[in-house]
Amino acid sequence: MPVRPLYAQLNAHGRAAYRAWDVHVDHLVIGAGVVGLAVANALARRWPEKATYVIERHAQAGQETSSRNSEVIHAGLYYPADSHKTRFCLRGREMLYARAQHQPISVKEVGKLVVGRTRADAAYLEQLHTHCRGLGALAPPTALLTGDEARALEPDLSPDITCALHSPRTGIVSAHELMAQLEAELDTLPDGTSPDAQVVYGTSAVRIDPDPDGWVVQTRTHDAAHAGDADALRARVVVNASGLNAPRALNALVAQLRGDERQMIPMYFSKGSYASYRGPGVDRVRRLLYPTPNFGAQAAGAHAHQSLGTHLTLDLDGHVRFGPDAQWLAPAAVPAAPDDAGYEHDFWETQLYPDATDAWFAAMHAAIQQYLPGVERAGLAPDYSGIRPKLVGPGAARFSDFALLWHASRDLGQQRVWQRTLPDVGGGALVSLLGIESPGLTSSLALGEHVAAEVAARVWGEHNPRGRARRYVEQVGHDSLAGWA
Template sequence: MANVVTSPAGRRATLSLLSVFPPSQSRSFSSTVPRCLDFDHIVIGGGVVGLATARRLTEKRPSASTLLLERHPQPGTETSSRNSEVIHAGLYYGRDSLKTQLCIRGRHLLYDFCSARAVPYKKVGKWIVAQNDAQHEALERIYDLCAADHGLDVPVRWVGRDEVWAKEPFVRADAAVLESPETGIVDAHALMLALRGLFEEEGGTVALSSAVVGVEPLPRSGPQTQKGSAGWAVRVRDAQTGEESTVTAAIFVNAAGLGAVDVHNMIASPEQRRMLYYAKGNYFSYTPAGGPSIRVGRLVYPAPEPGASGLGTHLTLDMAGRIRFGPDVEWVDSPDDLAPRADRLDQALAAIRQYLPSLDARSLAPDYAGIRPKLGRQGAVVEGKGFQDFIVQKEEGYEGWINLLGIESPGLTSSLAIAERVERLLYG
């Protein structure tokens, strides 16, 4: 089968996946039949995490060959491009969780990367607002976690009532405001373009419209304690023609996002298989409709609700300073259910007016929607009952398989740190 791939020099050509690299550049393994592997690494999934991981491998292992497989015609068209584009500080996920560790490390890496590579970003800061005693207590728990000597590096401070009125007169906060000065926003599209460009410049290969339909460990003669120690065969279907071919590698990384559990289940035994749940988030645009125009200079989030599957319908800004709201949480059966729901506008308006009481209903309209991959139907964002952490690990009993599951928020913030962790899991 022929697939469109992009060469390191940026020239587009129609090539067979099996002929991208000549045999002299392939890695040989002993087997029942002499076998040359096509690549050292295959990364499945061209979202921001897959792009960051693939680029990390080419950056740190320049002599190795790396293939990035993406099922859509362009990278980053699923969760990575349908989110709030927020650089999170690491407030919500508990001291010892992988989400907290990777979010904080990723925040530093991301700010540094954006500065070095001219990726647009702004460290605008965030206010978390409480309207009653219970919400105030939730903010106190966040403050205590961040202010304690845990080495978390998550600065926070309380904002006084006079400062609230002076800086954000449209924002209501009857009980308290906690500020996160390290929270920011980033142009996710520009970030992914930069990662892809570096990956290709460093010798990586991108295969688009290439859906993975099967993954199997290659057979090997003699004693074998780990499946995949002879490498992996990845069966790929051309999304346009439906034709299939197989490409092999010593190592593969499952960074397929909304498809990651499907890839996992291609390999795992029945008792190890997982289910993925789809949390749709509807976003709403803000366009002044003749009444007083709301002006806000930072992100505004409601206090987190215990056990909630999201952070509430919050106010975010884009790089031009335009206001938008979202996401809410709507459980859906398909990751393709991406039409924003106009019938959820009243519910969103009621939530937003808790902290922006003067918002004119005529200014709000459905804008877009995204899907968050959840490992549990009621997986909480805030650590506690039902909390679902990131899974970034070598799979036990297998050689050369790194699995990334449940990579939702703060996945964008954590992307460079996840890539760093994957490379260290593979090479120490």
């Protein structure tokens, strides 16, 4: 049965009626994953005097995709040279390593081997090597190796391995430490400045409406004391960084964007599960090990960018895990009404752990043994699963890039849904970051830098330079904002 996309929108059932706003902020970021926090951090650094607020529906940062991935710092090997994924991955990689030199964040530049067995694998690695050499000043260094040279670096590799690509710039990072640090800097920046910034947890955006001078965003707090309570604020700039739910905000505006339901943004969900490993066959592994995307039959029928195979990653303590696999989820019914705390649950929330059947273990073990034959089935244990936001479904033949869509709050009827630049019509700006999957963690700081630069150029401009004293247009000050938060 084909996997159908989910077409969903904010306030689909009309439960949130329009409310007049009573608080004004400069920047509102929806979603406190690593990308949302990186954007908020970049905005607060550039404009510490402007109000930058982040709302997050969960009780902690990064509870969805950001905390359920391989925690790899990708070198930037795989994606088209002119893509957002390559641009932001290359820049973000260097920003992460630079940050780790000056801030308490755990990072290891362990390197990676992409390994192959066949002539087709060798040809793929040669193309990858040539591709990387053409990526400019931030191009990741790579080296082509024979099977014997690869085994000299990683003796546990299978004797069937005939070729490899060495990527020394690949690393690992603690995503939780990175997010904690980005959030802490919203209170006090490295230079000692206290920006006008804050993260508000347990709060969802339930409705968004255009306003001549910004966007009116209605929020709902999720706790027993405030269940059903709603607030409305106006933001000059809204950053939609809500990850798995990011298309919902734009889909709610489709009718106003010269569109109809056929132009709504599809939402696909790919579940990737990981297995931890304790046992023989990996005792000497010091690098990340990735099979080529077409290694064996594991990526049959899928575009190579959709699956990099069942690879070996290391955590910062040197522990081994394998994954992720790829399982497409079929959208199921969601609750018809919020729970007692006003929280609307998603169908995929029950999918955050591996479906550890005998068949799953067998498939995982078979994929691993093609390049690490000493790994034993008994040493595998289910670890965790993550859900990746996809803009295209299984079997898609085309590459799907990060999508950064910009909309102005004025003249919505003259704008398109898939609009990649902000029209010069004034009003507020909405930027939606869609399909931010791998290499999203690596790209996060660069995405934040880019959004802040675009906001500087296209929203605030010369009339509101960095450093100008803070002044709310409506004279709504910190006391009112603190009460809302």
